[in-house]
Amino acid sequence: MPKDDCNTSGDRLYQMLATLKSHDFRITPQRLAVLKILAASEDHPSVEQIYEKVRVEFPTTSLATIYKIVALLKELNELLELGFPDESNRYDGKKPFPHPHVICTKCKKIMDPELTSFDELKEEIARKTGFRIIHHRLDFFGLCRECQKVE
Amino acid sequence: MPKDDCNTSGDRLYQMLATLKSHDFRITPQRLAVLKILAASEDHPSVEQIYEKVRVEFPTTSLATIYKIVALLKELNELLELGFPDESNRYDGKKPFPHPHVICTKCKKIMDPELTSFDELKEEIARKTGFRIIHHRLDFFGLCRECQKVE
DNA sequence: TCTTAAAGGAGAATGGTTCTCTATAAAGAA
DNA sequence: TTCTTTATAGAGAACCATTCTCCTTTAAGA
Numbered sequence: 001m002p003k004d005d006c007n008t009s010g011d012r013l014y015q016m017l018a019t020l021k022s023h024d025f026r027i028t029p030q031r032l033a034v035l036k037i038l039a040a041s042e043d044h045p046s047v048e049q050i051y052e053k054v055r056v057e058f059p060t061t062s063l064a065t066i067y068k069i070v071a072l073l074k075e076l077n078e079l080l081e082l083g084f085p086d087e088s089n090r091y092d093g094k095k096p097f098p099h100p101h102v103i104c105t106k107c108k109k110i111m112d113p114e115l116t117s118f119d120e121l122k123e124e125i126a127r128k129t130g131f132r133i134i135h136h137r138l139d140f141f142g143l144c145r146e147c148q149k150v151e
Numbered sequence: 152m153p154k155d156d157c158n159t160s161g162d163r164l165y166q167m168l169a170t171l172k173s174h175d176f177r178i179t180p181q182r183l184a185v186l187k188i189l190a191a192s193e194d195h196p197s198v199e200q201i202y203e204k205v206r207v208e209f210p211t212t213s214l215a216t217i218y219k220i221v222a223l224l225k226e227l228n229e230l231l232e233l234g235f236p237d238e239s240n241r242y243d244g245k246k247p248f249p250h251p252h253v254i255c256t257k258c259k260k261i262m263d264p265e266l267t268s269f270d271e272l273k274e275e276i277a278r279k280t281g282f283r284i285i286h287h288r289l290d291f292f293g294l295c296r297e298c299q300k301v302e
Numbered sequence: 303t304c305t306t307a308a309a310g311g312a313g314a315a316t317g318g319t320t321c322t323c324t325a326t327a328a329a330g331a332a
Numbered sequence: 333t334t335c336t337t338t339a340t341a342g343a344g345a346a347c348c349a350t351t352c353t354c355c356t357t358t359a360a361g362a
Contacts (some may be wrong), residue, residue: 026285085234133293
């Protein structure tokens with residue numbers, strides 16, 4: 001099953017577990033807990049947020065452990081990292097491939113918009129610059145519906 | 152003159168100076184030096200790189216001063232900041248408004264590609280998400296022509 | 303030249319992330 | 333099941349780009 005065709009969080013969990021196993025990485029309780037959280041989360045959690053959730057079940061877990069698990073999943077291309085220089089990085093475990101994001105600068109919510117015809121843009125760039133494009137990052141910053149109302 | 156229609160670095164220097172003056176900010180030797188560097192630089196320098204250049208003329212300049220000047224110009228919308236969580240931020244003083252960048256992951260070169268039809272993408276996003284889009288960030292990562300040859 | 307508030311300089315503080323080192327435990331073997 | 337090995341977890345120090353603090357200097361109008 002391709003990564004962009006997971007319909008349930010169970011699919012994603014199974015897929016991430018399979019990737020870990022196929023690379024001979026051990027399935028530890030901490031790793032399983034993080035995978036479950038990532039596979040289920042509708043938002044784009046930070047390491048700190050994952051940490052808080054894991055600690056509900058495993059109170060002795062170290063923050064460093066979460067960082068290590070996140071780094072591992074990123075390395076295995078099972079997790080997309082959205083790095084921000086001025087605040088915590090955020091993670092997308094459901095769609096671990098580059099795709100556009102819409103970010104509310106007020107409540108920090110991050111959403112995945114549907115978007116057509118981005119590939120042609122990418123090809124135009126490659127043709128005009130001579131670059132071999134490996135990946136990309138497209139973020140739109142603004143105010144979500146709710147935060148527009150409050151103002 | 153609109154910011155996206157400066158043809159020479161002199162134009163940009165004059166424009167940035169005018170903005171500082173119109174907001175009653177003092178023109179200090181350090182600020183002038185930074186403005187000149189930003190208006191002239193073809194690349195996208197980091198604070199450290201600006202610092203090194205300023206120190207040629209003013210060896211006692213503090214790194215904190217460069218940070219302060221950069222923050223001020225950013226606040227005045229005369230400088231575009233490209234933040235990177237894992238390395239130094241980079242700055243674009245020639246085109247201080249959001250535009251796509253192409254970034255070589257090997258030599259760290261940053262270029263401005265010409266790009267048509269990005270606005271419709273932005274409108275599609277706003278329509279589909281209900282966000283009021285304020286600004287955006289579009290980065291393509293890959294290998295530039297030179298780094299493709301070396302491998 | 304004088305005055306004064308803004309700006310600069312130096313170094314400490316910050317904070318998300320990474321590193322180091324030791325203790326623990328997952329998973330295959332016997 | 334128990335044993336063995338080695339990856340992984342835990343705890344806290346270290347890192348480093350950036351920001352902050354506090355004091356000194358200076359730009360610019362009077």
